[in-house]
Amino acid sequence: MITSSSPLPRRGVLALAGAGAVGLGLAACSGPSTAAGETGGAEQAKTDWSGVTPADTVTVWTNHPGKSQAVEEEFLARFAKTNPDITVEFVTAGANYDEISQKFQAALTGSDLPDLVLLSDVWWFRYALNGQLAPLGDLLPAAGVHVGNYQPGLLADYQYDDQQWAVPYCRSTPVFYYNKAHWAAAGLPDRGPETWSEFEQWLPKLQAAGTGAQAPYGLGKGTGNASWIHQNLIWGRGGALSEDWTMTVDSPEVLEASDYLRSFITRGWAAVSSSDQASDFGAGLYSSVIGSTGSLSGILAGAAFDVGNAFLPGGPAGRFTPTGGAGFAVPAKRSPEQQLAAATFLKFLAEDDNTAYFSQNTGYMPVTTGAVDSGPMQEVYAQTPLFKTAVDQLANVRKQDNARVFVPGGDQSTVTAWEKVMLQGAPSAEAWGTAQDEIQRSYETDVAPLVKA
Template identity: 55%
Template sequence: MNPRSTVFSSTLTRRNLLTLSAALGGTALLAACAGPSVGDAGQAAASTAPAQDWTGIKPASSITWWTNHPGASMATEQAMINGFQAANPGITVNMVTAGANYDEIAQKFQAAAGTDSVPDLVGASDVWWFRYMINQQIIPLDGLASHLNANTADFNTTLYDDYKYADSHWAMPYARSTPLFYYNKTLWSAAGLPDRAPATWDEFDQWAPKLSAVMNGAAPLGIGKGTSWAAWWFCNIMWGKGGAYSSDWSMKLDQPETLEAGNYLRRIINDDKSAAVSATDSTADFGAGLSACTVASTGSLTGILASAKFEVGTGFLPAGPKGAFTPTGGTGMAIASSKSPEQQLAAGMFLKYLTDAEQTATFSAATGYMPVRTSAMDGATMTAIYAKKPQFRTAVDQLKNARSQDWARSFVPSGDKYLTTALEQIMLQNSKAEDVFPKASADISTSYDQNVKPYL
């Protein structure tokens, strides 16, 4: 196998990977998708078990929900819990702050496998839900959703189908986001620029010197680093140039368009000085006026609007020569497979409530994350928000450019980590894409070769 051009030497599709998991009872594939897991997560459930018959099951009286409060949403989440408990007085929801971010929740969830500490409901981010599924730590939700009349047809199809595998959905969308282009309207005006985001990255290149001139030579664009972040927003630049991390299971880090995207990132930071990597938090730096623009999650919108002492503009991510694209991201919510049917039913009832049209609109208004139901996107609550704060509309409108993430990042164990390492070498060490992408490709392939291939 050539690690620069392919991840898996065997023909492996999403469907037959699940078949393999069932044949091996889940245990052989534990190492393949567990990342930093601790414990015997693969023993949680058997994927060959018959579908649960929910008829006659009574919901448990208490469930535990693990969340990281996306978008500083603890108070909002507690209010939603209060509303659910008022409508369902026989069920208590215990909210647990299980981590500061998606990665910390995932690591804790996998460490809890096989213990009494497993929650009933858990955050399942874009780069973690697939591992949960392969490890048989979560249940498919279609049957339960149907039993509860959860009206999944009202979910935005793109956001809901992000969790679809082998004709089943393994999570429901909750705090869902895309990256947005945020800009400081005061600095934009001072530079003589039109009141909008750059339509293309070429246009940004043309505008950057004008912005730098009114910023005492500072780089106008602030960007962030770190896992679950850098390899996410970079998809926009890469896809816009026609590149990709992978096509299904075949690696594409060596194709010219992907290398060109990596080297464009290198150039704007290290040569043009039109972009700078924030030391800690690019969103906070933008809100403090340290950069003229940034690429940040829709989930940061409320915080940015609250902290900025200037008028904030939002726009679509700039297009490349091959078009305008944005990755979807954020987190869904999944139900643990090791819990009793009674607990799963109660968790499903709360999940239905948590993601209904009223609650998703409330959550969106409080945080900036996108409403996940089509009926909520243009409902009364969001329409009022759009009128008051038109920046909220940008993320919803940009969904037309949304694209599902490449499997090398979202499905392959530690794929996001390996890609982030390469991108940080480009950004922070001025490394050429040709020098760092091959190792990322090889590391992703090795993750497969060592943990999956022996069991095929």
């Protein structure tokens, strides 16, 4: 357990605890099913929140995104001052979003559930679809949460069937990072490429510049990375992994984008990171990468060179970016008292000062409009303009494709396709054809019977 260095009241202490590995033995490639009836998820009766008193404890399942343990300790002190009657505990429920969700899935069959669970963009929908999350439309106002202060596009990411199912917390967009010294050595302008075509013209110059990098461009792999980032490349070519609930995973535009990226590798312009492309970039192994906004603080802390960042490159069909990251949801099986206590903590997290503090110290985007305009964030943007790139890039945001974020296993299937092409040199038609079959089958089995038109 991690405790604060300053004395705190007995009640209201925000503790950090490690959780057991229940459910973490599940295969990483297998996601929770959306099969109805598994956990008894049912329509929730209306609650008269005016007659509910918040519980005195809140358990939060998280993976401490952006290495935010120190931020959580600061939240410990702040929350204790204003909410002495509620004790909040952060529990390490996994090393990443997938592990949290697998643990949550296992817990749904019993009573050992959190009051708040951090769910990523590819996990929350299946739980909402099965009635395993509490709708927040009435709960948030009952706790005094100023819902209208959330960034509208980020809040809307968790809406389905006229309900709000989660709220944004650690939210990001992928951004283009580049090594300014390598750019200068290659005679390039101090900015990111406007288009993929322009980047294609720059890569041979970087390759010939003698920078000592392993490759001019570093590629990421794994869930929450390759498939998320490369939606930009597909969209820029006029394609998509799906159109609403029609799966288009092996469409000509997807295959074209896949072949195009593979050509970067075969020409020696790009290499796939064996670990994390953002960390490798910070270590000087690549001249450029696309990585999460949430990686910015770590990159700046580790890099021995000047870092630049920019919007993602565009394509013939336009310049687009996906949002990503995770938000907090409330399990439906918690009592009204527990749900109201959880929402009380959400109110605290959504206060502009706290939202700004989290963003300042992790690099994630401020999820409230007030935090963006606050004095602390304006100081951050003035001192380190790189932090504002992701916020400005919200103008280019496009809703992620259902095939990736709403179909169970969709992220894993598309990541596997990218990795087959990037790492094994598999023909794009073969790799993406397999992904199309898997995702279509998952949609027909797990989503179509439950989804509302």
